[in-house]
Amino acid sequence: MSDISDTTKQPGHPVGPATAFADAWEQTPSLAALRSLVRAGSRVRPAVARRSGLTETELVTLERLVEGPVGFAELARLLEVSTAAATGVGDRLEGHGHAVRRAHPSDRRRVELHVTQSGREEVLGHLLPMFRALAELDARFSPEERDVVARYLDGARAALVRAAEGEDPDVSADGRA
Amino acid sequence: MSDISDTTKQPGHPVGPATAFADAWEQTPSLAALRSLVRAGSRVRPAVARRSGLTETELVTLERLVEGPVGFAELARLLEVSTAAATGVGDRLEGHGHAVRRAHPSDRRRVELHVTQSGREEVLGHLLPMFRALAELDARFSPEERDVVARYLDGARAALVRAAEGEDPDVSADGRA
DNA sequence: TAATATCGCTCACTGAGTTAGCAATCAGTT
DNA sequence: AACTGATTGCTAACTCAGTGAGCGATATTA
Numbered sequence: 451m452s453d454i455s456d457t458t459k460q461p462g463h464p465v466g467p468a469t470a471f472a473d474a475w476e477q478t479p480s481l482a483a484l485r486s487l488v489r490a491g492s493r494v495r496p497a498v499a500r501r502s503g504l505t506e507t508e509l510v511t512l513e514r515l516v517e518g519p520v521g522f523a524e525l526a527r528l529l530e531v532s533t534a535a536a537t538g539v540g541d542r543l544e545g546h547g548h549a550v551r552r553a554h555p556s557d558r559r560r561v562e563l564h565v566t567q568s569g570r571e572e573v574l575g576h577l578l579p580m581f582r583a584l585a586e587l588d589a590r591f592s593p594e595e596r597d598v599v600a601r602y603l604d605g606a607r608a609a610l611v612r613a614a615e616g617e618d619p620d621v622s623a624d625g626r627a
Numbered sequence: 628m629s630d631i632s633d634t635t636k637q638p639g640h641p642v643g644p645a646t647a648f649a650d651a652w653e654q655t656p657s658l659a660a661l662r663s664l665v666r667a668g669s670r671v672r673p674a675v676a677r678r679s680g681l682t683e684t685e686l687v688t689l690e691r692l693v694e695g696p697v698g699f700a701e702l703a704r705l706l707e708v709s710t711a712a713a714t715g716v717g718d719r720l721e722g723h724g725h726a727v728r729r730a731h732p733s734d735r736r737r738v739e740l741h742v743t744q745s746g747r748e749e750v751l752g753h754l755l756p757m758f759r760a761l762a763e764l765d766a767r768f769s770p771e772e773r774d775v776v777a778r779y780l781d782g783a784r785a786a787l788v789r790a791a792e793g794e795d796p797d798v799s800a801d802g803r804a
Numbered sequence: 805t806a807a808t809a810t811c812g813c814t815c816a817c818t819g820a821g822t823t824a825g826c827a828a829t830c831a832g833t834t
Numbered sequence: 835a836a837c838t839g840a841t842t843g844c845t846a847a848c849t850c851a852g853t854g855a856g857c858g859a860t861a862t863t864a
Contacts, residue, residue, distance in 0.1 A: 480773040481765050483780035490787040491665035492672070497791040505820070523842055535821055537844060542820090559829045559842040580790035587782040588658050591775070596657040598772045599779045603660035605764040610667040613757035614674040682851070699812055712852055714813060719851090736811040736860045 484606055498576045504546070507531070511539050512548060512573045515565035521554065522561060548572060661783055675753045681723070684708070688716050689725060689750045692742035698731065699738060725749060 499509040507529055514520060514528065526536035540563050543549035548569030554560035565573075588596065676686040684706055691697060691705065703713035717740050720726035725746030731737035742750075765773065 477762065478765055478773055478777075480768070480777040480780065481761060483777045483784065484761065484765075487780045487784045487787070488665070488668035490784045490791065492669040493791045494787050495669070501793070507820080521842075522844090526843095531820095532822060533843065534823080534845080538820070540843095554842095557830070557842085561843065576790070576794075579794050580786055583786035583789065584658060584661065584783060585654065587779070587786060588655055588661075590782075591657070591779060595775045595779070596655055598768070598775050600655075600657040600660045602764070602768060602772070602776045603657065603664045605767075606761060607660065607664045607667045609757055609760035609764060610664070610671050612760065613753070614667065614670045616678070617753075617756050684851080700810075703812095708851090709853060710812065711814080711854080715851070717812095731811095734811085734861070738812065 480602070488610075494580070502572050502576065504548075504572075505539075505542070507535075507539055508543055508546075508548075509573070511543060511563075512565060512569050513577075515549060515563060516570050516573055519552070519562040519564045522563065525563065543569065657779070665787075671757070679749050679753065681725075681749075682716075682719070684712075684716055685720055685723075685725075686750070688720060688740075689742060689746050690754075692726060692740060693747050693750055696729070696739040696741045699740065702740065720746065 495506055495509060499506045502509065504512070510529060511520075511525060514525075520528075522536045522540060523533060525539070526533040529536060529539070531539075540549065540551060540561075543563070544551060546568075548566055550564050550566055552562050552564050554562050591599065672683055672686060676683045679686065681689070687706060688697075688702060691702075697705075699713045699717060700710060702716070703710040706713060706716070708716075717726065717728060720740070721728060723745075725743055727741050727743055729739050729741050731739050768776065
């Protein structure tokens with residue numbers, strides 16, 4: 451009975467416990483901007499992947515591949531999937547022409563996955579414009595301002611990392627600005 | 628032949644086109660911090676979902692539900708999935724005891740999904756600590772500093788949004804700080 | 805009242821992930 | 835050199851969250 455929210459009557463912005471939500475969030479413009487930024491950030495990869503006709507996993511793999519070839523075991527580790535899944539990712543990327551398998555020069559167990567020109571274009575074509583835009587934005591701020599921003603962002607990062615891993619409340623190290 | 632990267636010989640940090648990557652990125656500490664932040668941000672939801680034994684989709688649904696009940700058509704729209712998938716999400720959330728179906732008071736076609744106490748605890752328990760940590764961080768900065776941060780973050784958000792949607796290069800509106 | 809649209813559901817299917825187990829290879833120890 | 839154990843990448847069988855098509859029920863509009 452008391453199981454269900456009593457916010458039934460206020461569809462848009464109910465008053466119940468959701469207030470606690472809003473209380474800790476969206477108070478200052480900077481916090482609101484932070485929220486929007488993180489939201490926008492987590493929409494980039496899915497969107498780019500969809501436009502490229504790739505899985506998010508495949509896109510992450512390509513992003514890594516432009517920095518150099520990777521073996522499948524390592525790939526599985528950084529994607530946090532099974533090696534079987536990594537094999538599948540390689541198959542699909544090869545099918546798209548975005549990557550190629552190559553024997554490891556010294557270790558004959560290993561097979562390295564290399565990005566192709568097509569794969570590199572897919573990744574850089576979508577992401578370089580974003581990087582450029584961010585670099586231009588960054589350049590519009592003074593060194594002192596950038597320092598403030600960096601401290602803020604680093605603190606926020608620490609908070610998010612703590613949320614992502616289990617929250618040990620007594621971890622007071624790490625994110626001190 | 629010229630298809631494959633010639634970075635084969637430099638596993639760790641090759642010199643090839645990946646340099647273009649690094650050039651536009653990770654130059655200033657603030658840009659590096661921004662990158663880390665976005666990275667950390669996109670790890671939060673998957674991590675929280677896994678710890679809660681939920682799909683990311685189910686977690687997103689719960690986050691929305693704490694703000695009030697939603698119908699399945701609307702839910703499908705905001706999740707960007709089919710209504711069939713939304714039905715499945717509802718089934719699973721009900722199975723977990725995190726949500727309940729209820730008839731819409733006036734429209735007898737509609738079925739609203741309501742969060743339960745259990746569902747609310749699941750969401751708030753994981754996310755409120757993060758919100759609090761961010762609010763505390765925010766409070767450690769002066770209003771002037773927060774203003775700088777807000778301008779920076781808003782510009783960054785605009786760049787990310789532009790990257791998520793198709794990049795129209797001539798869209799100069801929107802994100803001007 | 806009739807035509808159209810919307811809502812939530814079921815059904816059959818797709819596809820990216822899982823676990824288990826395989827042969828091949830490498831590395832260290834006798 | 836040979837044996838042991840770990841690692842690498844693959845296949846096979848399966849799971850499960852998504853899709854598209856189509857359904858009855860209800861709401862909305864002409």
